[in-house]
Amino acid sequence: MNSIDVFERAPIPKAVLKNAIPAMAAMLMVLIYNLADTFFIAQTHNDILVAAVSLATPVFLIFMAVGTVFGMGGASVIARSFGEGRTEYAKKVCSFCMWGCVTVGGILSAVFLIFMDPILTLIGASADTWEPAKIYLTVVALGGPFVLISNCYSNILRAEGQPNRAMFGQILGNLLNMILDPILILSFRWGIAGAAVATVIGNVAGAGYYILYFLRGHSSLSIRIQDFSLKDGVCSGVLAIGIPASLGSLLMSVSQIIVNAQMAGYGDMALAGMGVAMKVTMMTGMVCIGFGQGVQPLLGYCVGARLWERFKRIMRFSILLSLGLSAAMTGLCYLLRDPIIRVFLREPASFDYAVSFTNILLTTSFLFGAFYVLTNALQAMGAAVQSLIINLSRQGIVYIPALFILQAILRANGLAWAQPAADLLSTALVAALYLRTSRKMMKAAGKAGPFRPDTEEKTE
Numbered sequence: 001m002n003s004i005d006v007f008e009r010a011p012i013p014k015a016v017l018k019n020a021i022p023a024m025a026a027m028l029m030v031l032i033y034n035l036a037d038t039f040f041i042a043q044t045h046n047d048i049l050v051a052a053v054s055l056a057t058p059v060f061l062i063f064m065a066v067g068t069v070f071g072m073g074g075a076s077v078i079a080r081s082f083g084e085g086r087t088e089y090a091k092k093v094c095s096f097c098m099w100g101c102v103t104v105g106g107i108l109s110a111v112f113l114i115f116m117d118p119i120l121t122l123i124g125a126s127a128d129t130w131e132p133a134k135i136y137l138t139v140v141a142l143g144g145p146f147v148l149i150s151n152c153y154s155n156i157l158r159a160e161g162q163p164n165r166a167m168f169g170q171i172l173g174n175l176l177n178m179i180l181d182p183i184l185i186l187s188f189r190w191g192i193a194g195a196a197v198a199t200v201i202g203n204v205a206g207a208g209y210y211i212l213y214f215l216r217g218h219s220s221l222s223i224r225i226q227d228f229s230l231k232d233g234v235c236s237g238v239l240a241i242g243i244p245a246s247l248g249s250l251l252m253s254v255s256q257i258i259v260n261a262q263m264a265g266y267g268d269m270a271l272a273g274m275g276v277a278m279k280v281t282m283m284t285g286m287v288c289i290g291f292g293q294g295v296q297p298l299l300g301y302c303v304g305a306r307l308w309e310r311f312k313r314i315m316r317f318s319i320l321l322s323l324g325l326s327a328a329m330t331g332l333c334y335l336l337r338d339p340i341i342r343v344f345l346r347e348p349a350s351f352d353y354a355v356s357f358t359n360i361l362l363t364t365s366f367l368f369g370a371f372y373v374l375t376n377a378l379q380a381m382g383a384a385v386q387s388l389i390i391n392l393s394r395q396g397i398v399y400i401p402a403l404f405i406l407q408a409i410l411r412a413n414g415l416a417w418a419q420p421a422a423d424l425l426s427t428a429l430v431a432a433l434y435l436r437t438s439r440k441m442m443k444a445a446g447k448a449g450p451f452r453p454d455t456e457e458k459t460e
Contacts (some may be wrong), residue, residue: 007083007161007301012313016321019158020294022167026154027290033174033202035279037195040181042344049192050344051268052132054275055123058256059112060140060147060199065249066104067151070097072293073242074152075159076379077234078221079297082159083304087220092229093238094156094214094221099228100238101152105145112141124261126268132192139196143203150206157210159297160221165213173206244387245379251395258403259415266412273353276344277416280337280354281361284329285368291322292372299380308442315377315438322369330365333358353412360416364423371423374430381441386433394426 006015034057041049074097081090112119116134125133140147150173157166177198184194214223256278263271295318302311333340341354371394378386399422406414406421 007298008305008307008310012310012317015298016295016314016318019163019298020291020318022163023158023294024287024290026167026170027286027293029171029174031282031286033177034282036178036181037199038276038279038344040185041192041195042346043182043186044191045346047272047345047347047350048128048268049132050275050350051272052125052129052192053136053195054271054278055125055129055260056133056136056140057275058253058260059119059123059137061253061256062250063105063108063140063144063147064151065246065253066108067101067148068155068246068249069242070100070148070238071152071155071242072245072296072379073097073238073240075155075297076241076245076300076382077237078156078159079300079380080304080382082161083301089232089234090220091222091227092232092234094219095223095225095227096229096234096238097152097156098149098223099225101148102145105148108148109141109144112137112144116141122261123257124264126264128268129271136192136196139193140199143200146200146203146207149210150203153207153210155293156221157213157219158294159300160219161297162219163294169206169209169213172209173202173204175202176205177202240384241379241382241387244384244391247388247391248375248395251391251399255395255399255403258400262403262407262415263412267349269347269350270353270412272345272347272350274357274416276341276350276354277357277361279344280333280340280358281365281419283333284326284362284365287329288322288326288368288372291318291325291369292376295373296376296380299377303381303441315373318373319370322373323366324369326369327366330362333362333365337362356413357416360413361419364420367423367427371427371430374427374434377434378430378437381437383433383437386437389433390426390430393429394422398422398425 006018010018037057038050038053041053074093077093078090081087081093116138119137120130120134123133150169154166154170157163157169180198180201181195184190184198185192186194188194190197211223213219214221259274260271263274295314298314299311302308302314337355337358341351341358345351345354375387375390378390399418402418402421403415406417408414410417
């Protein structure tokens with residue numbers, strides 16, 4: 001059974017797991033890769049460097065968020081194009097994404113290098129964390145276009161029905177990063193510069209793998225400059241979905257920068273504790289993000305091919321499975337909380353902060369599975385406005401004001417409680433928007449509303 005047949009005819013559990021497992025594995029590798037820098041920096045027994053990495057990481061994640069513009073937007077358009085049988089159009093979209101990553105990545109790198117000092121002031125770097133944070137960001141900014149390409153094409157290959165190749169490209173880059181971290185940080189004694197160099201090399205390797213995949217003719221898509229186009233809705237179609245999809249990641253970076261700047265007022269140990277607490281919670285978040293991204297191409301294909309009964313069954317199965325997955329991961333994080341934190345932090349003060357913040361952040365992480373499936377379903381349906389509302393709300397309209405309000409009431413703990421508050425409200429909002437959008441779309445197609453329990457799958 002070829003990849004498109006899986007989209008259209010495979011049993012629902014097989015189709016979902018075949019696409020979601022590689023995506024989750026790839027996200028786990030991204031998680032491990034994110035933890036690796038902090039872990040090996042922690043082996044220098046200098047919690048100031050841990051704080052510096054915590055400051056620099058959300059700024060670096062802006063590059064990944066911009067890659068998501070082209071990756072998630074391109075994947076949504078390509079999956080629907082395949083469902084409609086428009087292969088040539090899908091090629092144009094794929095090429096647009098490649099050269100968009102190259103151009104925007106180069107511009108973004110230049111902006112970071114030129115305005116490095118104002119950026120460090122903005123994120124709240126102290127006298128102690130200024131220089132190591134500057135070193136880290138300067139090095140990773142040099143690899144900007146490769147970061148964008150690597151993050152973009154891990155999504156686009158899944159839209160082509162190549163989840164294993166998408167996973168391998170991410171694993172290759174992340175594994176290389178993890179191998180290089182102890183060598184460059186500890187053996188060569190490059191410290192935080194070694195972590196940054198390893199990150200750049202990993203992203204170059206991942207981007208190189210995807211580029212070679214296309215150049216060797218293994219794909220039905222294209223990255224040739226001859227296929228590049230801004231016409232026929234290529235640019236607007238990608239950006240209409242990609243910008244809302246990426247706003248969640250972009251606002252996450254911005255909000256983390258705000259958290260770090262506010263938390264710095266309580267000292268570098270509080271900052272280090274918050275950074276590690278976020279990494280513990282990220283274990284659940286990254287798995288659920290991967291699950292949602294893995295399901296999205298299936299849903300997008302069903303939308304393009306008007307397979308509404310299959311769409312509903314995929315959604316029902318995915319919601320139930322993702323809820324169980326996020327609940328299990330949340331429980332695991334609670335059980336392993338103290339040992340994980342001790343890996344990264346040595347000072348008693350920073351450890352105590354991390355435990356307290358982790359307990360708070362995990363109170364709503366069981367909702368992550370449903371949130372990311374519903375968010376990706378909106379993107380799969382091409383619901384640009386609804387996607388924009390969700391991504392503006394969770395990490396922006398709701399979260400950022402909550403940071404200042406709850407900090408005024410609860411001080412440092414308030415900065416942590418802002419995220420659970422945003423999780424509750426945004427999950428309720430995405431569920432309401434999904435139900436309204438899917439009912440409207442299916443009614444227009446002459447079908448009943450979503451999640452009817454008596455629906456029978458005709459194609460299985």
